Amino acid sequence: MRFLIVAKKEFIDIISSRRFIALLATMVVFFLMSVLQTLNTGRISTAPIIGFFGSSSLAFVGGIFGIALGFDLITREKESGTLRTLLTHPIFRDEIVIGKAIAAFFAICIAVAVNFLFMLGALTMRYTPSFEDFANLGKMMLVTIPYLYTFFSIAFLISALVKNSSTSLTVAIGVFIVLALLLPLFSNYIAQAIVGPAPENPFGDFRNLGNLSDDPRVRSYVQEMRSYMERVQSITSSLSIFSPVSSYSTILNSITASGYFRTVDITKNLLSFVIIPVVLFALAYFRFTREEI
Amino acid sequence: MYAVEIENLTKLYGEFKAVDSLSLAIEEKEIFGFLGPNGSGKSTTINCILGIAKPTSGRIEVCGIDVEKNPLKVRKICGYLPENYGLYGNLTAMQNLRYFSEFYGNFSKDRIFELLELVGLRDVADKRVSEFSRGMRQRLALAQALINDPQVVFLDEPTNGLDPAGIADFRRIIKDLQKEGKTVFFSSHILSEVKEVCSSIGIIYRGKLIKSGKISDLNSELFVEVQTEPKADIDLLKKFGEVKYDEKTQNFLIKVENDRRLEISKYLFENGYVVKELHLREPSLEEVYFNLLREVI
Numbered sequence: 001m002r003f004l005i006v007a008k009k010e011f012i013d014i015i016s017s018r019r020f021i022a023l024l025a026t027m028v029v030f031f032l033m034s035v036l037q038t039l040n041t042g043r044i045s046t047a048p049i050i051g052f053f054g055s056s057s058l059a060f061v062g063g064i065f066g067i068a069l070g071f072d073l074i075t076r077e078k079e080s081g082t083l084r085t086l087l088t089h090p091i092f093r094d095e096i097v098i099g100k101a102i103a104a105f106f107a108i109c110i111a112v113a114v115n116f117l118f119m120l121g122a123l124t125m126r127y128t129p130s131f132e133d134f135a136n137l138g139k140m141m142l143v144t145i146p147y148l149y150t151f152f153s154i155a156f157l158i159s160a161l162v163k164n165s166s167t168s169l170t171v172a173i174g175v176f177i178v179l180a181l182l183l184p185l186f187s188n189y190i191a192q193a194i195v196g197p198a199p200e201n202p203f204g205d206f207r208n209l210g211n212l213s214d215d216p217r218v219r220s221y222v223q224e225m226r227s228y229m230e231r232v233q234s235i236t237s238s239l240s241i242f243s244p245v246s247s248y249s250t251i252l253n254s255i256t257a258s259g260y261f262r263t264v265d266i267t268k269n270l271l272s273f274v275i276i277p278v279v280l281f282a283l284a285y286f287r288f289t290r291e292e293i
Numbered sequence: 294m295y296a297v298e299i300e301n302l303t304k305l306y307g308e309f310k311a312v313d314s315l316s317l318a319i320e321e322k323e324i325f326g327f328l329g330p331n332g333s334g335k336s337t338t339i340n341c342i343l344g345i346a347k348p349t350s351g352r353i354e355v356c357g358i359d360v361e362k363n364p365l366k367v368r369k370i371c372g373y374l375p376e377n378y379g380l381y382g383n384l385t386a387m388q389n390l391r392y393f394s395e396f397y398g399n400f401s402k403d404r405i406f407e408l409l410e411l412v413g414l415r416d417v418a419d420k421r422v423s424e425f426s427r428g429m430r431q432r433l434a435l436a437q438a439l440i441n442d443p444q445v446v447f448l449d450e451p452t453n454g455l456d457p458a459g460i461a462d463f464r465r466i467i468k469d470l471q472k473e474g475k476t477v478f479f480s481s482h483i484l485s486e487v488k489e490v491c492s493s494i495g496i497i498y499r500g501k502l503i504k505s506g507k508i509s510d511l512n513s514e515l516f517v518e519v520q521t522e523p524k525a526d527i528d529l530l531k532k533f534g535e536v537k538y539d540e541k542t543q544n545f546l547i548k549v550e551n552d553r554r555l556e557i558s559k560y561l562f563e564n565g566y567v568v569k570e571l572h573l574r575e576p577s578l579e580e581v582y583f584n585l586l587r588e589v590i
């Protein structure tokens with residue numbers, strides 16, 4: 001169980017680092033600001049809070065958090081020569097990788113738990129959260145852990161691949177931009193290109209619909225529109241598997257789902273949160289155990 | 294059994310031969326000095342012995358244990374002081390040693406304090422290593438190398454950054470290690486230091502071992518330095534060996550196989566010369582080193 005020695009040391013290192021504390025504080029602030037905003041609008045329910053976060057602040061701050069945790073976890077040890085010292089003691093390289101991965105997992109759990117408590121605290125200031133609120137927040141946190149961990153594993157792999165921390169950070173931020181900004185954008189374009197243009201509104205403008213909702217043309221239009229949206233949604237959701245940011249919003253949206261999005265199947269997204277880290281770890285492991293240091 | 298036995302070690306970095314079919318055997322309880330200019334492959338060789346770098350070819354055994362087959366066993370009986378300290382800056386001296394000792398499953402606070410005492414860092418046990426001076430780091434790195442009470446200790450330029458007291462401490466420590474029956478393998482550029490503490494040396498140049506052996510056997514070239522009154526005929530001295538005359542000191546340098554001072558003085562006396570000065574001269578380690586390098590370059 002030598003990897004546990006590494007895990008313990010790394011865990012203490014991470015949670016006592018200024019970087020971890022600063023980023024955790026940022027995350028909490030983002031959470032609270034948005035919770036308070038939502039509460040101020042008078043809509044007392046966790047659903048909109050989660051919906052809002054899923055697609056914006058938390059996804060973003062969280063992604064950066066995950067990257068910040070992993071990008072120099074291996075390069076720092078290469079740069080300072082500690083890896084070499086460490087390896088002359090009775091420990092294998094794979095135990096080092098596993099130890100670090102475990103440490104990061106627990107650090108992420110701690111971060112998420114802290115956020116959970118703050119959110120709950122903010123809610124209780126306004127009203128007594130119902131069991132559903134509690135469950136919603138709980139589910140949200142359960143998804144947030146693998147989400148953060150996915151970004152961690154991306155940065156961790158990069159850290160295993162390159163020689164120094166500054167390169168690692170640059171590459172990791174590049175990957176983050178692609179995954180968090182470009183891919184979601186493109187997936188929409190791609191989906192729309194495949195599905196084609198939206199069905200035309202026979203009245204030109206929704207306002208003209210008035211009380212014509214019994215009109216068969218209106219009903220068929222609504223029908224068409226609905227199936228159109230479903231097709232677009234199913235393609236973007238398939239593509240979103242490759243973007244943890246999109247997966248995350250998709251899953252959070254479906255937790256609090258209403259309307260069109262209720263039917264979206266999130267199994268793929270959930271699976272991607274398991275498969276992506278596992279694959280990236282396998283690669284990091286493979287690379288690290290063969291690297292010349 | 295040898296403490297370290299290397300057979301035909303070659304290490305390639307791409308096309309570049311950092312170590313080139315190097316063979317070396319070091320007896321137990323020896324203090325072995327590994328000499329060579331910058332970039333000659335000293336650190337690479339040590340890294341291969343400890344299994345940190347993978348040899349391209351060759352076989353290495355430490356105390357009879359094959360490094361490639363049994364890396365963990367070798368690490369358990371070896372200590373290593375790396376080139377650039379290799380310590381965690383965010384941890385204290387104590388925490389660093391504690392972390393490394395945990396891998397041996399026998400963490401003991403007393404042992405760590407003992408080591409810190411040994412290297413003179415007892416008072417700064419709880420100071421962060423990032424706040425350490427260069428020499429303090431080097432001392433801590435030495436303590437780190439001894440954490441598992443190793444059989445064979447590898448020290449890569451151990452006196453780097455040490456003050457005179459530190460160097461004296463270091464010499465005392467490795468001589469004590471030898472007395473305890475340990476083998477010490479250390480690399481250095483500092484010839485005087487090597488001469489002071491080592492019983493045998495190896496000289497490496499461009500990845501090739503160009504000389505190794507006991508320090509006493511290395512000084513193969515022996516000279517008798519002689520001055521006579523009046524100046525002797527150079528041909529007269531040639532029967533003892535190659536002769537050179539040094540204008541500055543007015544001494545003859547006769548290259549001899551062994552100590553022939555008695556014969557020489559007798560012979561000169563019989564030929565009517567008074568011997569003013571006569572002594573045996575062994576080349577210094579510097580001369581041996583530079584002569585060897587000159588030969589191979």
Ligand SMILES: Nc1ncnc2c1ncn2[C@@H]1O[C@H](COP(=O)(O)OP(=O)(O)OP(=O)(O)O)[C@@H](O)[C@H]1O
Pocket residue numbers: 292293306309310311329330331332333334335336337338376
């Ligand atoms: N990871 C590496 N990749 C490529 N080349 C390397 C690597 N490590 C060492 N070398 C090369 O191998 C050669 C030997 O390096 P090494 O560090 O063993 O020298 P050294 O004898 O320890 O030198 P110094 O006295 O400066 O410490 C050098 O020419 C160096 O450039």
Ligand SMILES: [Mg+2]
Pocket residue numbers: 335336337376449
């Ligand atoms: Mg070196």
